Amino acid sequence: MRISTHGRALSGMALVATSALVLAGCAAAPEETDAGSGETLDFLPCMVSDSGGFDDKSFNQLGYEGIETAANDLGVEFLTVESTSDADYAPNIESLIAEGCDLIVTVGFNLSAATVEFALANPDVNFAIVDDAADNDFDGTTDADNIKPILFDTAGAAFLAGYAAASYSSTGVVGTYGGMNFPTVSIFMDGAAQGVDYYNSEKGADVTVRGWDVAAQDGTFIGSFAPGTDSRSAAQNLIDQGADVLLPVGGPIFQSAVEAIRDSGKDIALIGVDADLTETETAAADLFLTSILKQIKVAVSEVVTEASGGSLDTTPYVGTLENGGVGIAPFHDFESKVDGGLEAELVAVKDGIISGDIAVKSYLN
Numbered sequence: 001m002r003i004s005t006h007g008r009a010l011s012g013m014a015l016v017a018t019s020a021l022v023l024a025g026c027a028a029a030p031e032e033t034d035a036g037s038g039e040t041l042d043f044l045p046c047m048v049s050d051s052g053g054f055d056d057k058s059f060n061q062l063g064y065e066g067i068e069t070a071a072n073d074l075g076v077e078f079l080t081v082e083s084t085s086d087a088d089y090a091p092n093i094e095s096l097i098a099e100g101c102d103l104i105v106t107v108g109f110n111l112s113a114a115t116v117e118f119a120l121a122n123p124d125v126n127f128a129i130v131d132d133a134a135d136n137d138f139d140g141t142t143d144a145d146n147i148k149p150i151l152f153d154t155a156g157a158a159f160l161a162g163y164a165a166a167s168y169s170s171t172g173v174v175g176t177y178g179g180m181n182f183p184t185v186s187i188f189m190d191g192a193a194q195g196v197d198y199y200n201s202e203k204g205a206d207v208t209v210r211g212w213d214v215a216a217q218d219g220t221f222i223g224s225f226a227p228g229t230d231s232r233s234a235a236q237n238l239i240d241q242g243a244d245v246l247l248p249v250g251g252p253i254f255q256s257a258v259e260a261i262r263d264s265g266k267d268i269a270l271i272g273v274d275a276d277l278t279e280t281e282t283a284a285a286d287l288f289l290t291s292i293l294k295q296i297k298v299a300v301s302e303v304v305t306e307a308s309g310g311s312l313d314t315t316p317y318v319g320t321l322e323n324g325g326v327g328i329a330p331f332h333d334f335e336s337k338v339d340g341g342l343e344a345e346l347v348a349v350k351d352g353i354i355s356g357d358i359a360v361k362s363y364l365n
Contacts, residue, residue: 041074041075041076041308043074043076043102043103043307043308044076044077044078044079044099044100044101044102044103045067045070045071045076045078045079045101045102045103045105045304045307045308046067046078046079046080046081046096046099046101046103046104046105047063047064047067047078047079047080047081047104047105047106047107048080048081048083048089048092048093048096048104048105048106048107048111049063049064049080049081049082049083049107049108050083050107050108050110050111050225050251051083051084051085051086051088051110051225051226052108052225052226052251052252053082053083053084054080054082056251056252057252057275057277057280057281058251058252058273058274058275059107059108059130059131059251059274059275059294059296060107060108060251061275061280062274062275062294062296062297062300063105063107063130063296063297063300064080065297066296066297066298066299066300066301066304067080067105067300067301067304069297069301070300070301070302070304070305070308071304073301073305074304074305074308076308079096079099079101081095081096083111086110089106089110089111089114090114090117090118093106093111093114093115093118094118097118097122097125101125102125102126102307102308103125103126103127103128103303103304103307103308103312104118104125104126104127104128105127105128105129105130105300105303105304106127106128106129106130107129107130107131108130108131108132109129109131109132109182109184111129111132112129112132112134112136113136115127115129115132115134115147116134116136116143116144116147119134119143119144119146119147120143120144122146123144123145123146124146125146126146126148126307126312126314127144127146127147127148128147128148128149128150128300128303128307128312129147129148129149129150130150130296130299130300131150131151131152131184132149132151132184133149133151133316134147134149142314142316145314146312146314147314148303148312148313148314148315148316148317149316149317150296150299150300150303150316150317151316151317151318151319151364152184152294152295152296152299152318152319152325152326153187153318153319153320153321153325153326153362153364153365154187154188154191154273154292154294154319154326155187155188155190155191155194155360155361155362155364155365156191156320156321156326156350156353156354156360156362157191157292157293157321157326157327157328158187158188158189158190158191158192158194158195158292159191159192159194159195159198159349159353159358159360160195160327160328160346160349160350160353161191161192161195161247161271161290161291161292161328162174162191162192162193162194162195162196162198162199162209162247163195163196163198163199163345163346163349164195164289164290164328164331164338164342164346165192165195165196165207165245165247165269165271165289166195166196166199166200166203166205166207167199167203167338167339167342167345168245168269168289168334168337168338168339168342169207169244169245170244170267171242171243171244172205172206172207172208172242173207173208173209173210173241173242173243173244174192174196174207174208174209174210174243174245174246174247175209175210175211175235175238175239175241175243175245175246175247176188176189176192176193176209176210176211176212176219176220176238176246176247176248176249177189177211177219177220177221177222177231177234177235177238177247177248177249178219178220178221178222178248178249178250179221179222179223179224179225179249179250179251179253180221180223180224180225180250181218181219181221183363185221185249185250186212186217186219186249187362187363187364188247188249188273188292189211189212189219189247189249190212190214190217190361190362191292191360191362192209192212192247192271192292193209193212193214194214194360194361195349196208196209197214198349198358210238210241210243211234211238220234220237220238222234222250222253224250224253225250225251225252225253226252226253227252227253227254227255227256228256229256231248231250231253231255231256231257232256232257232259232260234248235248235256235257235260235261236260236264239260239261239264239266239268243268244266244267244268244269245268245269245270245271245289246261246268246269246270246271247270247271247273248270248273249273250273251274254270254272254273254277254281255281255284257270258270258281258284258287261287268287269287269288269289269334270284270287270288270289271288271289271290271291271292272288272290272291272292272329273291273292273294274291274292274293274294274296275291275293276291276293276329276330277291277329278291278329278330278332278333279329285332285333286333288329288332288333288334289331289334289338290328290329290330290331290332290334291328291329292326292328292329293326293327293328293329294319294325294326295319295324295325295326295327298325299317299319299325302317303317318364321350321353321354322354328346331343
């Protein structure tokens with residue numbers, strides 16, 4: 001794991017609480033002031049990454065950009081801790097509590113148990129968690145009063161991407177696979193499959209989805225969120241089944257799909273998740289039909305800013321198509337390759353989802 005300090009030296013307690021630390025020195029932070037009053041703002045926001053790290057070109061990186069933006073706007077310093085494995089989560093959170101953090105944002109559902117544990121033990125510290133409801137007993141409520149879940153109902157956005165994939169596919173096969181079968185992963189796959197089904201019903205088409213079964217709520221998962229042999233094998237298997245659009249869901253696992261596509265020599269498109277991967281993964285920009293977006297940066301920035309005022313409404317934030325919290329990226333290099341009427345159709349479908357005329361199933365609704 002790696003702790004990055006942004007204008008504040010680490011205390012001895014934090015050094016004891018964590019192991020194998022590499023400290024990254026940063027330029028001195030701006031003077032902490034309340035922009036409205038000119039008074040010093042005593043507020044320290046902090047963040048712990050998932051094992052994908054802050055350079056994953058996905059939700060960890062977007063979370064980092066969100067806390068960085070808010071801290072800069074507020075004129076305060078901030079601390080971040082990068083996890084390299086599941087074993088880092090608890091000690092990383094503990095180290096930030098020792099540093100006196102006022103808000104600790106944990107990034108990813110894998111940190112849910114540790115977040116709840118430390119939130120219950122430290123009721124005076126505010127917590128927020130990206131991509132998880134912090135409801136580990138599944139009773140429908142957040143497990144600690146001082147945790148704000150930051151959630152994204154990506155089913156609607158994935159529905160749009162699935163519709164676009166079905167329209168673009170020339171083989172009539174769209175493939176998808178995920179890291180692990182968690183709701184925040186399968187929601188992409190499920191939404192996309194529903195979008196393909198809707199396209200079929202509207203167009204009288206017969207595009208099939210491989211890698212996800214809507215009825216069984218199960219599909220192809222590689223058991224991790226790391227690129228490598230398993231991810232590449234899953235992508236290759238879908239390519240062998242005729243898929244010419246692939247949706248890998250799980251942070252950087254798409255990188256192995258890129259390798260499989262390049263080696264296949266076939267005309268196969270990708271759909272990215274979380275960020276606009278055409279812009280963030282420039283070496284593979286030519287492969288992305290679109291990306292399913294979560295506005296994680298904006299949501300995290302808003303939560304950090306709210307918490308700086310001394311209180312935090314812990315009602316879960318849920319990003320939707322209606323509030324702009326989720327969406328799909330432009331077609332970029334595929335603009336000239338998609339059907340001429342597709343963009344207008346997607347606007348109509350989006351409006352239908354928002355109005356409720358088009359039903360999209362999601363674990364969040």
